[in-house]
Amino acid sequence: MPAKNRFQSELEFVQCLANPNYLNFLAQRGFLRDRPFINYLKYLLYWKEPEYAKFLKYPHCLHMLELLQYEHFRKELVNAQCAKFIDEQQLLHWQHYSRKRTRLQQALAEQQQAPQQPPQHGNASAK
Amino acid sequence: EETTEGYFLRTLGNKSSTVLYYRELIEMLALSRSQKLPQPGEDTQILELLVQRDKEFQELMEVAQQQGKVHQEMQLLEKEVEKRDSDIQQLQKQLKEAEHILATAVYQAKEKLKSIEKARKGSISSEEIIKYAHRISASNAVCAPLNWVPGDPRRPYPTDLEMRSGMLGHMANLPSNGMNGHLPGDALAAGRLPDVLTPHYPWQPSDVSVGMLPPHHGNDFGLEPPGHNKENEDDVEAMSTDSSSSSSDSD
Numbered sequence: 001m002p003a004k005n006r007f008q009s010e011l012e013f014v015q016c017l018a019n020p021n022y023l024n025f026l027a028q029r030g031f032l033r034d035r036p037f038i039n040y041l042k043y044l045l046y047w048k049e050p051e052y053a054k055f056l057k058y059p060h061c062l063h064m065l066e067l068l069q070y071e072h073f074r075k076e077l078v079n080a081q082c083a084k085f086i087d088e089q090q091l092l093h094w095q096h097y098s099r100k101r102t103r104l105q106q107a108l109a110e111q112q113q114a115p116q117q118p119p120q121h122g123n124a125s126a127k
Numbered sequence: 128e129e130t131t132e133g134y135f136l137r138t139l140g141n142k143s144s145t146v147l148y149y150r151e152l153i154e155m156l157a158l159s160r161s162q163k164l165p166q167p168g169e170d171t172q173i174l175e176l177l178v179q180r181d182k183e184f185q186e187l188m189e190v191a192q193q194q195g196k197v198h199q200e201m202q203l204l205e206k207e208v209e210k211r212d213s214d215i216q217q218l219q220k221q222l223k224e225a226e227h228i229l230a231t232a233v234y235q236a237k238e239k240l241k242s243i244e245k246a247r248k249g250s251i252s253s254e255e256i257i258k259y260a261h262r263i264s265a266s267n268a269v270c271a272p273l274n275w276v277p278g279d280p281r282r283p284y285p286t287d288l289e290m291r292s293g294m295l296g297h298m299a300n301l302p303s304n305g306m307n308g309h310l311p312g313d314a315l316a317a318g319r320l321p322d323v324l325t326p327h328y329p330w331q332p333s334d335v336s337v338g339m340l341p342p343h344h345g346n347d348f349g350l351e352p353p354g355h356n357k358e359n360e361d362d363v364e365a366m367s368t369d370s371s372s373s374s375s376d377s378d
Contacts, residue, residue, distance in 0.1 A: 005294070007341045012293045018284035046342050050251055054259050058268050060283050094283040095271040102273065 011055055014047050017068065018061035020090060024083035032074040041068050060090065145180060148173055 001009075016022050023032075031037045046052055048062055056062070067073045076082045152173045263269045267281055280286065290296055 003341070008294050009298065010341050012285075012290075012295045015285055016290055016295075019282070019286070019290075020284075022284075022290070043342070050249070052341075054255065057263060057266060058284050059263060060269070090283060091271075094269070095275065097270045098273050098275065 010044065011047075014044050014065060015056060015058045015061045017064045018058045020064075020077075020083045020086040023064065023068075023077050023086075024080060027074065027077035027083075032068075032077060038074075041065065045069075148176055148180070152177065 026032055044065060047056065155170045268283055272281065
């Protein structure tokens with residue numbers, strides 16, 4: 001396989017690891033027990049280096065890749081419940097900053113509404 | 128060689144003889160009063176002996192005095208020596224302290240150098256970081272779109288569709304009978320979308336320079352990456368991105 005193609009395929013594959021459903025799929029087919037595959041996962045750790053990482057669109061995959069180095073994690077992924085839990089947590093984390101931003105915007109909006117009333121002075125000549 | 132002390136003791140030990148001389152002399156003087164010169168030479172002899180004894184004592188006293196002086200000098204010198212000793216000990220303590228401080232300083236300096244080196248190695252131009260930050264944010268890859276609600280198919284990972292439309296997806300979709308377990312003619316199952324419908328998901332880099340190569344692995348793995356085609360889709364659980372099943376309202 002030409003090197004450029006290998007680069008692209010490995011780039012795609014490593015990012016697929018960000019998908020917990022795909023991980024569950026791999027686990028159920030026994031790939032995560034396969035020694036060559038485990039070696040391949042270790043090899044893929046090169047994507048953590050900055051000169052490679054800059055090509056990643058889905059950085060979550062790096063965290064998943066790190067977790068996949070552990071046998072315990074690989075074993076647990078066979079359970080659909082586990083994959084679902086990971087998916088939920090991942091989505092919540094993904095939404096964390098949007099929620100924070102929304103709250104900030106709301107707080108800002110409330111703040112801007114408050115000081116709209118003009119100050120009342122007893123001897124204001126403008127009245 | 129006899130010490131002064133020893134000589135004194137010996138002489139005093141002979142005090143009995145001295146006393147005897149005195150007694151004899153006094154007896155003789157007493158006798159000489161009552162008698163007329165019993166023995167002419169004896170009293171002179173005794174007197175001479177006494178004088179001699181006296182001289183010896185005088186000499187001894189002088190020696191004792193000199194020795195006393197020497198002893199005093201010795202004491203002075205000993206005090207000096209003590210003082211110098213304590214000075215040296217003090218200096219030793221200070222040197223030890225200085226060594227300790229310097230060792231600490233050197234160690235911390237080395238640590239600092241290490242961290243400087245580490246920081247230098249990891250330095251990236253701010254422009255690149257901003258570019259990358261934009262890339263992963265604009266596509267909502269790390270932060271959910273503000274209007275995201277359950278039901279929205281977007282995810283922080285490549286979805287089914289994206290995977291199948293990628294290079295790997297196309298690689299695995301070879302037109303043969305029963306390839307990888309899915310039936311021919313089921314174009315959707317085979318993952319082959321008509322070209323015009325194939326969405327172009329920008330998760331394959333378009334700016335890959337030829338120089339960018341993955342590290343060499345020499346086919347150690349003996350395994351091609353698993354295909355992204357929907358083999359045995361029926362028994363694949365939750366493979367699809369049916370968003371309703373992954374609603375995360377439980378905040």
